Amino acid sequence: MASTINASNSGGGGIVQTGDGSGVLQLQTGSANAVTINASQQVGIGTTSPSTPLQVNGTTTSNTYVSPVVSTLTDGATITCNTAISNHFKVTLGGNRTFALSATPSIGTYIVYFIQDATGSRTITWPSSNWKWAGGSAPVMTTTANKIDVLMMVSDGTTVYASMSLNY
Numbered sequence: 721m722a723s724t725i726n727a728s729n730s731g732g733g734g735i736v737q738t739g740d741g742s743g744v745l746q747l748q749t750g751s752a753n754a755v756t757i758n759a760s761q762q763v764g765i766g767t768t769s770p771s772t773p774l775q776v777n778g779t780t781t782s783n784t785y786v787s788p789v790v791s792t793l794t795d796g797a798t799i800t801c802n803t804a805i806s807n808h809f810k811v812t813l814g815g816n817r818t819f820a821l822s823a824t825p826s827i828g829t830y831i832v833y834f835i836q837d838a839t840g841s842r843t844i845t846w847p848s849s850n851w852k853w854a855g856g857s858a859p860v861m862t863t864t865a866n867k868i869d870v871l872m873m874v875s876d877g878t879t880v881y882a883s884m885s886l887n888y
Contacts, residue, residue, distance in 0.1 A: 790833070799844075803830050803875075810835060813842035824850055825875035832871040840865030847880075854883035862887040 743759030746768070756764040764770030766777035793799050793811035798818045801809055803825035810833040819832075836842055841863045846853075853859070861869050861884070868888040874881045 793832070801830075801832060803828070807831065809833070812837050813844075816843045816845075818845040820847060821880070824878065825873065825880065827877045828875055830873040830875070832873070834861065834869045834871065836863065836865055836867050838865050840867070846882075850878065851880045851882055854881075858882075859884045859886060 745757045746753045747755040753768050754765070756768045756770060758764070758770060762770040762773055762775065764775045764777070767775055788808075789806070790808045790810050791806040793801060793809050795811055795814045795817070797815075798820050799811055800820045800822055802822040804822070807828060807830045809831070812835040814837055834844065842861075843863070844861060846858045864887070870885045870888065872883050872885070
C-alpha cells in the first residue's frame with residue numbers, strides 16, 4: 721500500500737512513499753514517476769529501479785563530463801577520441817597510429833591509456849594544431865610489448881595541454 725502526498729492543486733503529481741517496507745520514495749509529474757530513491761539511497765531519473773548512486777536514463781546535458789568508466793577507443797590507422805562522451809579512455813595499439821580528437825575538448829581533464837600489444841614497437845603521430853606539450857615537444861612513447869603509457873590532457877576549451885607518464 722502506498723501513501724501519496726499530493727503536491728499539486730490539480731492532483732497530477734506528488735510524492736509517493738511505498739508502504740510495503742521497501743523504503744522507495746518517488747516523485748511524480750503527472751502520473752509518471754520522474755525520480756525514484758530506493759532504500760539503498762540510489763537515485764534514478766527516468767528509471768524506477770536505479771542500480772548506481774545516480775542513474776539517469778535519457779539524454780542529459782552537462783558542462784563537464786566525468787566518467788568512472790574507462791571507454792575503449794577503436795584501434796585503427798587513426799584513433800579518434802571523442803571527449804564529449806567520456807574523459808577516461810584506453811586503446812591497445814595494433815600498429816603505428818595517428819591520434820586525433822573529434823573536436824577541441826571542452827574545458828576539462830582527460831586521460832588516455834595507450835597499451836602496446838604483444839608485439840610492441842608501436843608509435844603515435846600526435847596532433848599539432850592547438851596542442852602544447854610539457855617540455856615543448858611530444859615524448860617518445862615506450863615501445864616495449866604490453867607496456868602502458870598514460871596521456872594526460874587539460875583543455876581550456878581552445879588549447880590542449882598534454883603530458884605523458886611512460887613505461888607502466
